[in-house]
Amino acid sequence: MVKKGSSKYDDLTARCPMLGHPVPFHYCRDSVGEMPCRKILDCWHERFDVHSYLREIYSEEEIGMIVSPPKPKLLQIIELARKARGNSG
Amino acid sequence: MAVKILLNEDEIPRQWYNLAADLPSPLQPPLGPDGNPIGPDDLAPVFPMNLIEQEVSQQRWIDIPEGILEILYRWRPSPLRRAVYLEKALGTPARIYYKDEGVSPPGSHKPNTAVAQAWYNKEFGIKRITTETGAGQWGSALAFACAILGLECKVYMVRISFDQKPFRKLMMNVWGAECLASPSTNTQAGRDILAKHPDTPGSLGIAISEAIEDAVSDPTGKTRYSLGSVLNHVMLHQSIIGLEAKKQLAKVGEKKVDVVIGCAGGGSNFAGLAFPFVSDKINGAQIEIIPVEPTSCPTLTRAPFAYDHGDVAKMTPLLPMHSLGHEFVSPPIHAGGLRYHGMAPLVSQAVVEGLLTPRAFDQLHCYESALLWAKTEGYIPAPETSHAIAAVIGEAKKAKEEGKEKVILFNWSGHGLMDLSGYENFMNGKLIDYPLPEEDLQESLKSIAGLPKAPMVKTGKW
Numbered sequence: 001m002v003k004k005g006s007s008k009y010d011d012l013t014a015r016c017p018m019l020g021h022p023v024p025f026h027y028c029r030d031s032v033g034e035m036p037c038r039k040i041l042d043c044w045h046e047r048f049d050v051h052s053y054l055r056e057i058y059s060e061e062e063i064g065m066i067v068s069p070p071k072p073k074l075l076q077i078i079e080l081a082r083k084a085r086g087n088s089g
Numbered sequence: 090m091a092v093k094i095l096l097n098e099d100e101i102p103r104q105w106y107n108l109a110a111d112l113p114s115p116l117q118p119p120l121g122p123d124g125n126p127i128g129p130d131d132l133a134p135v136f137p138m139n140l141i142e143q144e145v146s147q148q149r150w151i152d153i154p155e156g157i158l159e160i161l162y163r164w165r166p167s168p169l170r171r172a173v174y175l176e177k178a179l180g181t182p183a184r185i186y187y188k189d190e191g192v193s194p195p196g197s198h199k200p201n202t203a204v205a206q207a208w209y210n211k212e213f214g215i216k217r218i219t220t221e222t223g224a225g226q227w228g229s230a231l232a233f234a235c236a237i238l239g240l241e242c243k244v245y246m247v248r249i250s251f252d253q254k255p256f257r258k259l260m261m262n263v264w265g266a267e268c269l270a271s272p273s274t275n276t277q278a279g280r281d282i283l284a285k286h287p288d289t290p291g292s293l294g295i296a297i298s299e300a301i302e303d304a305v306s307d308p309t310g311k312t313r314y315s316l317g318s319v320l321n322h323v324m325l326h327q328s329i330i331g332l333e334a335k336k337q338l339a340k341v342g343e344k345k346v347d348v349v350i351g352c353a354g355g356g357s358n359f360a361g362l363a364f365p366f367v368s369d370k371i372n373g374a375q376i377e378i379i380p381v382e383p384t385s386c387p388t389l390t391r392a393p394f395a396y397d398h399g400d401v402a403k404m405t406p407l408l409p410m411h412s413l414g415h416e417f418v419s420p421p422i423h424a425g426g427l428r429y430h431g432m433a434p435l436v437s438q439a440v441v442e443g444l445l446t447p448r449a450f451d452q453l454h455c456y457e458s459a460l461l462w463a464k465t466e467g468y469i470p471a472p473e474t475s476h477a478i479a480a481v482i483g484e485a486k487k488a489k490e491e492g493k494e495k496v497i498l499f500n501w502s503g504h505g506l507m508d509l510s511g512y513e514n515f516m517n518g519k520l521i522d523y524p525l526p527e528e529d530l531q532e533s534l535k536s537i538a539g540l541p542k543a544p545m546v547k548t549g550k551w
Contacts, residue, residue: 023253
């Protein structure tokens with residue numbers, strides 16, 4: 001079983017299509033310290049069997065959540081604004 | 090033979106074009122979780138009302154204020170170029186033109202909307218604008234616009250990008266913007282993340298949260314947020330690309346465009362060039378307008394039009410869009426900019442009407458096309474741009490077979506000098522093609538079978 005906190009692929013680098021520059025694999029699997037980036041399968045499949053790597057750590061349900069599409073941008077913005085105003089008010 | 094077609098400042102278009110006004114069937118509004126349409130009041134804390142009005146406007150032509158034009162004159166009208174070297178290599182009778190949007194001070198098409206958004210914010214009395222950025226292309230475009238207009242600009246730059254891309258950050262600083270590494274201690278969202286993960290390199294999601302929180306929590310009410318893609322008013326501002334192209338084509342005697350092509354990612358690139366020509370098509374012109382997408386994630390070419398939840402948890406509001414189903418998992422493909430679950434509603438509705446004829450190309454074919462372009466025209470295209478080039482070459486070859494002198498136009502959306510690893514993988518035979526099998530598509534679509542269906546409103550003219 002692979003440990004969540006490390007990977008032998010951590011130092012490999014690939015271009016992040018969202019940020020627009022190369023990032024190491026450990027950024028994609030752990031960018032906010034919780035779940036991997038939703039594009040992790042897209043960006044790494046050419047380099048190694050990233051799906052099998054994920055399966056060693058996450059359930060299929062969790063993998064489904066990881067790679068689920070983002071919410072529409074306008075709706076993301078409204079939700080974030082409501083949340084922020086709730087916190088400040 | 091002219092290979093660079095230029096316009097003088099006094100020839101610049103003086104109005105933007107809004108496709109929403111001309112769609113034969115009206116755009117259906119996005120719905121909230123309660124089933125009610127999202128309205129201007131929902132957006133008022135985030136955007137100035139003059140931009141919200143543009144976001145929901147049904148007005149066909151919207152005047153470009155003189156103050157905006159005076160800023161755009163720095164690089165606009167942008168050149169229209171003719172790809173004569175590719176034409177010669179292909180031996181095609183087609184004439185291929187492309188709009189060069191890389192000539193702005195920050196080096197992309199993004200200032201077309203950054204300048205407009207900053208100007209409208211200032212008109213509304215806003216003093217300060219926030220946004221998020223990754224490598225910094227959008228952040229630098231907004232920083233440039235705010236500098237010209239004398240507005241404060243705060244950019245939340247994802248920490249890993251902040252550390253790795255100091256030059257874009259410096260560009261923002263040169264233009265007077267404050268650029269913070271995100272997560273920061275400046276917002277509650279940032280502090281919460283840092284408390285849990287003090288060494289986090291950040292993400293775009295966190296940076297967006299910070300930028301919006303910064304804007305809506307300003308007690309003076311003089312701060313707003315700005316976004317550089319996706320939204321209707323962004324596409325409106327980008328329509329100047331296609332409007333200029335029309336004038337430039339006329340200048341070299343082209344009376345008719347046969348084919349307009351763009352890569353269909355976030356929308357503004359394709360829409361900016363194509364929507365003015367969609368208007369011509371609505372009014373009777375015979376033009377083929379082609380948004381291009383990858384075969385492995387065909388949101389436009391094979392998916393039905395439906396209301397679809399935006400996430401697997403089914404918690405997001407509903408938005409009419411082309412959909413592969415919320416349980417659809419995109420198979421891997423290299424051109425990251427095109428991997429979208431759904432498509433912009435304006436583009437979706439134009440497809441439903443038959444005004445656009447989307448096509449899908451596999452990535453190997455796109456890379457082959459990109460190499461041919463690089464060896465003839467010289468420029469190395471970005472992977473996303475290579476999808477459009479694949480379509481252009483296909484149309485040019487078709488014109489040759491038919492013996493027709495077609496006019497083909499596309500939008501040059503950027504170089505691929507930051508994407509050379511993709512070329513390396515292609516040239517080393519490491520890339521694969523993954524068209525979505527029909528059975529996989531049908532299985533995915535089962536997930537939306539129980540959702541309310543968007544009515545297929547269309548006139549049937551096209």
